[in-house]
Amino acid sequence: MELILAIASGVLFGTGFYLMLRRRLAQLIIGLGLLSNGANLLIFTAGGLTRARAPVIAEDASQLARPFADPVPQALVLTAIVIGFGVLAFSLVLAHGIHTMAGTDDIDEIGSGGR
Amino acid sequence: MNVLVLPIALPLFTAAVLLLAPSRPLLQRWISFAGACVLSIAAVLVFVRVERDGILVLQLGGWPAPFGITLVADVLAAMLVVATAAVGLAVTLSAFSGVDPRREGFGYHGLIHVLLMGVSGAFLTGDLFNLYVWFEVMLVASFVLMALHRTRAQLEAAFKYVALNLIASSLFLTTLGLLYGGTGALNMAELATILPARENTAYETILAMLFLTAFGIKAAMFPLFFWLPASYHTPPAAVGAIFAGLLTKVGVYSMIRVFTLLFPGDPAVLYTLLLAQAGCTMIVGLVGALAQQDFRRILSFNLVGHLGYTTVGVALGTSAAMAGSIFYILHHIAAITNLYLISGIFLRLRHTTSLTELGSIFRERPLVAILAAIPVFSLAGVPPLSGFIGKLALVRGAFGARAWWTGGIILAVSLLTLLSMARLWSESFWKTAPHEDKSRLPGVILLPIAFLSAITVAMTVAAGPLYQLAMKASDQLLNPALYIDAVLKGGPQP
Known part of the structure; x- marks a missing residue:
């Protein structure tokens, strides 16, 4: 799964940069959008993918048992999506x-x- | 209450008040100016505390580092927050001499304070993702300030500025993703305990190069500086002044902070590249300045060139060179902000900043010329003004680190700066203007210029103590253990 997402992120970066090399404003803006989403996907993937393991401490445990889905990259991506959306709307x-x-x-x- | 939150909270409060207050120009200007005054007091308070008690730390929300967001102020950050407040004071003061009514209606004063908040936040944060957020706060405010124009040249400039800065932000974000994936940390102090301890691999080198590129665009370093001269000459003088004084310095500050903490001395290729970049930035910026025929474009290229000076310190990594760079950053903020404000006088008198249309200022308005002479000759590095002292410290730092080439470039580029500033002076102040100007100049326009010129003079007179402070800041930077202990172990450090 990491491999697929990594390739997807790479494709987003590649197409984003290609579009930004065009001279038309619309394409430049679409390129910027793709680029920021490529970055979001990369944060998500680089943070490690763990399926169906919520970061919740079990009732009889005092510590979080590994492996668990790290919530931090998701929080980062959420912030970055909101900022990226606002900036894209502005442009x-x-x-x-x-x-x-x-x-x-x-x-x-x-x-x-x-x- | 911890004073560290004030330089961020106060501009936010002022911006909110400005949004809610009735949009009468005079009222808005007074609120904005009062906000900047309070911000200055808070900044000085932070500085005094840092100077007395050592590195100041605030764990937001009571979350211990590295789990929450940390605000940190060492001497460098505190000095830069004071400089930010001073620029804010000058720019809000300049609004009294008139702002384009259209822009004033669109929340110009509030945006200035949002910008100040973003800059202070970037200087004070101890968390890399938080730094990204402050970058965006700063950028969005600057985008709107830049794009509140309606001529084609201004829109073109605004678009270039927006696009290039967004690319840099995406790169920065990408770097943060890779950094978190590899280390599981974003707190700078925690990263400083993880990354330098590791064996140097391709991973660290890639991170360093990505940081160099992202901050290089923000700081307008060679070869990624083209957006700056393409855009900084179009907005009104006050907006140009706050951009030139602060925005690129945030990029430089981020470089200094991140490289001294995360990559101290390693990987070597980073520092080799940085030094080469600094040299090329100086040469290209000043050669570019000599080819220009417009007051503000000359300033833009001078700004780019002098950013090379401000990164020599971190590239060489010696105490003396770093102190020289820090001194130079402070001097440069005061001088370049002032020069952009002075371009506002030309815009008012002649409605252009093209050198062919300027002149006769020295004969007709000697007071303006005398006030302007201080930043012009300080930037040129004429002794005994602060620019000369900054350059002297840098040259000594470079030669002390046995970087003969860099020292040589600094000296050669100083000569080019002198040439560029002498030309600027004779063309815009000395020569006889082709047309006579009859417009009256409101006296209030001189207030912010006099204020910043006084700061430059004060930096010259108090160069000794200021250099001692720069030395102290540089020692803190080159000894990351102080920063790490202050953040992770808590409590102010002596």
Whole structure:
């Protein structure tokens, strides 16, 4: 399972970087989104995958028995997803503003011919 | 109550009050300025405590380290929090001379305080994931401040700035994932007990390189600096000032903090690369500055070039070089913030910062010229001003560490800086302007400039004690055991 997720994360990074090398704003933003989700998946995978072992201390034990699913990477991913979502929404609005004003979504043409 | 939480909580409180208060410009400006004053008092309080009692630690929510989030202030962090508050004071003061009404309506003052909160948080946190969160707080505030513009050039600049910074954030996040996967820790003090003790493998090298890239983009180091000169010359002067003074310094600070704690002296390739990067940053930045024809673009390239100076210390890893870099960071925050604020005077008088349109300031407005001369010549490194002292300390540190090339580059680049600043001075203050300007200058615009110039002068006069403080900060950095003990064993350390 780790292998599959690692490959998936790699594919997300690869496609994200490829899209960011394009000149169009929309593709750049999709690339950024893919990149941040690749990073999220990587945190999740690197933290170790443990199925069906909730990090709850058993009633007759005083310590958590290994192996257990580590909650920390999940908390990190949750935080990162929220931040990533907000930032992505902001860049979409920014790109929309640029498109309305400049009438183009080619990054190199935005600045030219401006006021 | 622990004072450490104040530099983060106060700007948040001020921002909240500013959001709720009626949007009358004068009221908002006064609240914002009062907030910055209180923040300055809190910052000085933190500094005094750290100076007296040693490294100050706060375990948030009472969770013992490494389970909760820790706030830590050593001398370096405390000095930088004071510098942050001083920049905040200058920038909120500059709002009295007028802010574009459109931006003021969109919560400009609140955003400045959110930015200050993000910067203080980044300086004070002892947890790497928390550092990522503060980076994002800082960035989102700066994105909005940058994108509240509606000319095409400004939008283009804002987009480049946003995209490059988001890539850096994703890289940083990726690094944190790998770091947690391999060590199970994110608290910097705990990591400092795990990573250096390990055999150096490809894993550590990969982590170090990823950190170098992510922080390198944030700090605008060669070869990842292009977003800075492409964007910093477009926002209004006050926004440019707070960005130039603080944002890149957070990247530099993160490098210093993470590398001294997690990778002390090892892997060697990290420090070789860092030194080469610092050298290239200095040369490319200043050569770039000489080719520019616009006041603020010259400043942007000077900013990039001088970031090289601020990383020489961590690259060489000797006490003297580190102290030189720390001194230089403090000097540079005051001088570059001031110069960006001065560009606001040109924007008001001539509506441009292109050098061909400037001039005659020295003859027509001698007071402006005298106040501006202090940061210009301090940045240029003219003795006896603080820039000269910072460079002297750095050159001595570099030669002391037998880094002849680095020392040579520092000296050569100082000459280029002098050239660049002399050109800036003669073109924008000395020569006769092509057009006469008739607009009146409100006296209040000079207040923040005078304040920052006074700080530069104070740094020059009190260079001895300040250098002693930088030395103390550098000794703490190069002796990570102090930091680790303070965080993990609790209690202030002597």
